Amino acid sequence: MRRTTLIAMGAIVALAGTAGAQDDADALKVGMITTLSGGGAGLGQDTRDGFMLAVEQADRDDLEIVIEDDQRKPDVAVQISDRMIQQEEVDILTGIVWSNLAMAVVPGALARDKFYLSTNAAPAQLAGRGCDPNYFSVSYQNDNLHEAAGAYASQEGYENTFIMAPNYPAGQDSLTGFKRLYEGDLAGEVFTQLGQTDYAAEIAQIRASDADSVFFFLPGGMGISFLKQYADSGLDLPVVGPAFSFDQGILQAVGAAALGVRNTSQWSKDIDNQANRDFVESFEAEYGRLPSLYAAQGFDTANLLISAMDAASIDDPDAFREALRAADFDSVRGDFSFASNQHPIQDIYVREVIEEDGVFTNKIVATALEDHANAYVDECEM
C-alpha cells in the first residue's frame, strides 16, 4: 500500500516533535484520492503533479495534503475516504479521476459535511438533482466535451456522422451529449465493449456506411488502439472526439496515426494567458514533461482552493463555500466562473494534433462553444 504524506512546510514537522497537542489545528487538510497504480495511473499522476505544483508554488504552512492510491477500484476508494475522514480528519476531498469511483465516494463524503472539489469526474447525477452545496466540479460537466464535439461537427458542415462509444454509463452519456448539439444525421451509432482492444469490426462498419465523418469517445488505451487501426485501414474520413484520447500522456503512444485529428477540450497548452504560460513552463521544469489536461485541472483545483483559503477559514463553512463559489483565481483556462450548480462556465476549444519538435501535441484551431455551462443547471435546486 502506497502512502505519501506531503506537508507543505517543514516547520510543522519540527513543531510536532515538541508538543503532541500542537497538531496544527489551523491547517486545512486535503485528502487526495487518485489512481497511481495499474493501467490508469498516468491520469492520476498528472492530477497529483498538477495539484502539488500549485501547492508548492503557494508555499503555505497552513495547508496539508494527504495522497493515496485508489487503484481505480471503487471499494478501495471508499475505504480510503472513510479513513481520511475518520482518522485523518481531512476537511476537503479531491482527486478522483473516474466517474464510477466518484459516485461511490462523493455522496458519502458530502453526507459527512466534507467539501469535495472534483479535478476530473463530473457525472450528471451530481450536476442535476443530486447537486450539493459542498460539491464543486473544477474540470467540467462530463457531457461538455461531447456537446462541443457535436456543435463543432455541425459547424464544419458534417451531415452524416458515424458515432461510437463504449457501452457503459459515461459512453452512453457521451453519445447523448454529442447528439444534443449535433444537427446532422447519423450514419451509424455503435456501442463497443468497455476495454475493447480490437476495432476491426467497427472500422469495417464505418467503411460500409456512407458516413462523412466519425465521432468517437474511447478513453485511454481504447483510443490508442482505435486510432492506430483506423490509420492503417486506409479510411480517411475526418475524425473528431473529446480530448481524452488525445491527451499529452497518450499521444506519444498513438504516434503519427493521430496527426490532424480534431478534439475538443476546455484546456490546451497554447491558451494565451499569463497563468497558462507560467503553468506550462513551471510544470515542464518541475517534471520534465508537458502537462496534460488532467495536470491543468489539478493545478486549477489547487489554486481555487488556495484562493478560498485567502478569503475565508474552513472553520466557517458558509463563508468558505462562498469563497469557492467566487472562483477568484487565475485559471489556466482564462475566464472561469461557476454556474449555479457549481460546475464551470467556460469556453471549449477544438484542438488539432500536431507534431512539434519531435513531440506530438495539440494546438487550438477553433472555439466550439463559448461560455458554456451544462444541461443540468435547471434540475439542480440548492
Place this chain on the structure above:
Amino acid sequence: MALLIEQVLNGVQSGVMLFLMAAGLTLIFGVMGLINLAHGSLYMVGAFAAAAVASATGSFLLALVAALAAAAAAGALVEVLVIRRLYARDHLDQVLATFALILIFSEGVRWIFGSFPLFLDIPAALSGPVMLGPITYSKYRLALIGIGLVVALGLFWLTQRTRIGVQIRAGEADREMIAALGVDIGRLYTFVFALGAALAGLAGALVGAIQSVQVGMGEPVLILAFVVIVIGGIGSIKGALVGALLVGLTDTLGGVALPAALSLVMDLSAAQATGAALAQVGIYVLMAAILFWRPRGLYGHG
C-alpha cells in the same frame, strides 16, 4: 457481402492471435496441471520488450526477436523461482501465487517503463490496406493471420513429430512413468513453460503494434484464452486452434450481427445498447453450449 467477408477475416485474425496465447496456456495446464494466471503478464512483457527495442533500433524484426527472448526468459525465470514449487499444490494455491505474479509483473513493468502507454508501430512494409478483389483489408492483419497459422503448423510438428513432442504428450498422460523412463521432467517443464511464455510474448508484440502497449494489457486476453482452452479441451493444441477461431469469430460477428438484428425490432440506440450487451456474453453462451455437449471440451481427453 464485402462487409461480411471483411468481418470474417477480422474474426479469424483475432482468433489466431488468441491461439498464440491459448496454445501456451493449454500446454502448461495440460502438461504440468498448472493454472497460470500470469500468462497475460508474459504477453505484456513481450509487448513492452518489443516497443523498447523498436524505439531503440527502429527494426520491427528485432523487436519480435526481443519479445520472444524476453518473454521466454521471464517465463523460464518464473518457472524456476516460483512455479516449480506449485506443481504439487492444489489449484487454489496456484491461482493465489500466479495472481501475485500478475501484480509483481504489472508494477515491475510500470516501475521500469512508467505509467504512460508506449509506442509500437506497424512496420512500414506492412502498413496500409491491400485490395483482395472487392475487399479492402489491412496488410498487417493479413500478415498476422499468416504468422498465426505458421506458428500453429510449427506447434503441430513439434508435438506430433519430434522427440520433445513425444515427451510433452507423455508428460500429459503419465508424469511418473516418463520420469521413471529417465526423462528429466524438471527440464521438460521449464522448456514447456518458456515455450508457452515465448508464444504469449510474440502475441503481445504482434498485437501491440495495432493496439496500445500498456500495463494490464494482458488480462482481458487472458480471460478469453481460458475460455478458448476450456472450449478446445485442456492440453490439446488442435482444440486451442479450433476454440480460438470459434471465440474470435463469435466475438467479432456477434458484436456486429446482434445489434443489426435487434434494430429490426427496436430503435437504433436501444438496439445498439442491448445488442452490445448480448454480444459480450455470446462467447460464454458458446462455451456453455459446447460444455453441455462435450463436458471435456471439443478435443479433451477421457
